[in-house]
Amino acid sequence: MDGIHPTGPAARGLAWATALYLVLPILIIVPVALTDQRYLSLPQDGISFQHFRTVFASPEWLGSIWQSFIIAVCATVLSVVAGTLCAIGCWRISRRATDLVRVLMLLPLIIPSIVYAIGLYRYFGPLGLLDRFAGVVIAHGVTGIPYVVITVSTALAAFDPRLEQAARGMGASLSQTLRWVILPRIAPGIFSGAIFAFIHSWDELVMVLFIASRDVFTLPRRIWDGINENLDPAMAAVAVLLVLFTTLLLMADRALRRRSEG
Amino acid sequence: MSAAGHALALRGLTKRYGDFTAVDDVSLEVAQGEFLTLLGPSGSGKTTILMAVAGFVAPSAGSILLDGREITPLPPEKRNFGMVFQGYALFPHMTVAENVAFPLRVRGLSRADRDTKVRAALDLVQLGTFADRLPKQLSGGQQQRVALARALVFDPNLLLLDEPLSALDKKLRAELQEELKALHRRVGRTFINVTHDQEEALSLSDRIAILNHGKLIQSGAPGTLYEAPRTRFVADFLGKSNFLEGTVQGADADGFVLAAGPDRLRVRLPAGSAVPAEGSRRLLSLRPEKISLLSDGEAADNTVDGRILAWSYLGAGFALRVATPSLGEIRAVLPAWQAAIAPAEGLPVRLGWSADAAVPVEDDAP
Numbered sequence: 001m002d003g004i005h006p007t008g009p010a011a012r013g014l015a016w017a018t019a020l021y022l023v024l025p026i027l028i029i030v031p032v033a034l035t036d037q038r039y040l041s042l043p044q045d046g047i048s049f050q051h052f053r054t055v056f057a058s059p060e061w062l063g064s065i066w067q068s069f070i071i072a073v074c075a076t077v078l079s080v081v082a083g084t085l086c087a088i089g090c091w092r093i094s095r096r097a098t099d100l101v102r103v104l105m106l107l108p109l110i111i112p113s114i115v116y117a118i119g120l121y122r123y124f125g126p127l128g129l130l131d132r133f134a135g136v137v138i139a140h141g142v143t144g145i146p147y148v149v150i151t152v153s154t155a156l157a158a159f160d161p162r163l164e165q166a167a168r169g170m171g172a173s174l175s176q177t178l179r180w181v182i183l184p185r186i187a188p189g190i191f192s193g194a195i196f197a198f199i200h201s202w203d204e205l206v207m208v209l210f211i212a213s214r215d216v217f218t219l220p221r222r223i224w225d226g227i228n229e230n231l232d233p234a235m236a237a238v239a240v241l242l243v244l245f246t247t248l249l250l251m252a253d254r255a256l257r258r259r260s261e262g
Numbered sequence: 263m264s265a266a267g268h269a270l271a272l273r274g275l276t277k278r279y280g281d282f283t284a285v286d287d288v289s290l291e292v293a294q295g296e297f298l299t300l301l302g303p304s305g306s307g308k309t310t311i312l313m314a315v316a317g318f319v320a321p322s323a324g325s326i327l328l329d330g331r332e333i334t335p336l337p338p339e340k341r342n343f344g345m346v347f348q349g350y351a352l353f354p355h356m357t358v359a360e361n362v363a364f365p366l367r368v369r370g371l372s373r374a375d376r377d378t379k380v381r382a383a384l385d386l387v388q389l390g391t392f393a394d395r396l397p398k399q400l401s402g403g404q405q406q407r408v409a410l411a412r413a414l415v416f417d418p419n420l421l422l423l424d425e426p427l428s429a430l431d432k433k434l435r436a437e438l439q440e441e442l443k444a445l446h447r448r449v450g451r452t453f454i455n456v457t458h459d460q461e462e463a464l465s466l467s468d469r470i471a472i473l474n475h476g477k478l479i480q481s482g483a484p485g486t487l488y489e490a491p492r493t494r495f496v497a498d499f500l501g502k503s504n505f506l507e508g509t510v511q512g513a514d515a516d517g518f519v520l521a522a523g524p525d526r527l528r529v530r531l532p533a534g535s536a537v538p539a540e541g542s543r544r545l546l547s548l549r550p551e552k553i554s555l556l557s558d559g560e561a562a563d564n565t566v567d568g569r570i571l572a573w574s575y576l577g578a579g580f581a582l583r584v585a586t587p588s589l590g591e592i593r594a595v596l597p598a599w600q601a602a603i604a605p606a607e608g609l610p611v612r613l614g615w616s617a618d619a620a621v622p623v624e625d626d627a628p
Contacts, residue, residue, distance in 0.1 A: 162351040170416065
């Protein structure tokens with residue numbers, strides 16, 4: 001930021017207020033998770049880790065965490081493969097039609113997920129995918145594609161097209177060029193997209209409410225049910241774990257980007 | 263690396279983009295082992311021709327032949343041509359050795375064979391000790407040499423160079439010109455170079471093809487093009503030139519006299535060249551360095567009086583702009599050691615040149 005005029009106190013105050021406004025609602029769950037009471041509240045006589053113990057001793061909570069994790073991993077694979085291929089295809093063909101395809105790929109971000117969920121419910125019924133592991137993976141995988149398309153397209157925009165020409169000119173086939181030149185160059189973009197797609201699936205609730213009921217019971221779904229039914233502080237403990245995990249993923253993303261830039 | 267050059271021929275090569283014709287009916291032969299430079303201003307179609315030869319641009323009409331065999335429909339990866347791109351296009355995520363090994367890797371060579379060839383290629387460009395560096399850790403000149411090694415390591419049929427020296431500063435450019443020329447002699451391959459730098463073209467090439475607006479204007483050895491430009495564009499683009507216009511008078515087998523206003527300019531033509539018709543308008547190209555400054559009483563085939571309009575010191579010489587009453591402004595370049603005068607604005611001077619210094623050219627310049 002050398003040579004830029006320093007910001008005034010008003011601008012700085014506004015920036016801090018905005019940051020706090022974003023972070024405070026997340027931070028409030030930390031004391032709630034450490035409460036010594038038996039209902040959702042702030043700690044009164046001291047802090048306690050009993051609710052974390054409850055979570056790690058409960059087969060329901062652990063089952064949901066595991067299920068959410070596996071679904072998120074599978075959905076991420078689906079999003080990454082489809083999104084990367086789509087972005088590369090659009091980049092290579094690069095006509096007006098491909099701009100349209102790119103916009104089309106962003107639809108899951110634009111359309112409210114509840115609308116999407118209703119649509120999926122109608123289709124998944126006859127296909128026998130309701131309350132199925134595969135159904136949730138497909139739903140999450142497809143709606144995760146936009147994140148990958150965006151990050152990979154950004155990475156490709158910075159890719160020097162002469163590198164591809166150079167590879168082809170030296171005799172590399174299309175698949176060799178893709179494997180040895182294009183993919184290594186856009187790998188940071190793919191990883192970024194994968195992390196966002198994973199987070200998207202990991203905390204997705206609305207679609208799961210519609211297309212899953214008993215057999216597939218993801219972590220956000222269990223938190224939702226917990227809030228509706230018994231206000232157990234264990235939920236706050238789970239939420240803290242979720243936030244920690246997501247933060248770790250985002251930090252991994254940052255580290256990756258810094259490495260690829262440096 | 264075996265010395266096995268290949269011959270290339272372009273037959274009526276044309277490339278249109280919508281209404282715009284980038285390359286217009288270009289026919290050109292490149293002999294085995296020749297160093298050919300495509301020279302032209304930007305937009306002259308020289309890069310499009312190179313890209314068509316490489317296979318990245320599909321011609322709208324015409325054909326490309328390698329040793330008489332049609333290669334127009336082949337994709338770039340099937341042509342086996344080495345190419346050095348503008349900006350080099352080295353793979354930034356690979357080391358120097360991996361970059362040079364790339365064309366061998368796609369051909370499925372064993373690791374041992376690859377290593378041997380990569381080492382030989384890096385030695386050829388004197389970069390043997392840089393094998394494990396990344397491209398961004400090298401200077402511009404070193405990157406350029408890696409690009410050369412990478413383009414030559416797989417015994418390509420042709421080496422194509424797209425403005426290979428344009429990204430370098432002037433001194434380094436001169437050094438690498440020497441190296442490129444020496445490399446061409448060592449490997450004995452056919453090189454096709456694209457540039458807009460006339461000095462580079464003159465010093466490197468066996469032959470130059472000059473292009474303008476997508477058309478081939480003239481091709482030939484650098485000396486031929488410089489001494490006997492066919493058109494005004496060639497004379498003006500390759501070096502600097504004065505242009506004198508007049509009417510042909512008194513033509514004979516030896517040459518003719520050009521009447522430009524009150525001046526009568528004697529032009530001697532090389533034996534065997536066509537003598538222009540009596541009374542026709544002709545344009546002469548006269549190189550500034552072929553003009554000398556005459557002292558009192560000194561004679562020359564052609565002389566003209568004028569006054570120095572402006573002058574600049576070039577180190578090795580002086581560049582003068584001389585205003586003449588009948589021929590307009592004339593530029594002259596004089597070696598400093600020969601200048602009998604101290605140039606000054608307004609100084610009256612007499613310029614002279616020999617009868618074979620000026621050559622008639624076609625007027626194609628807009």
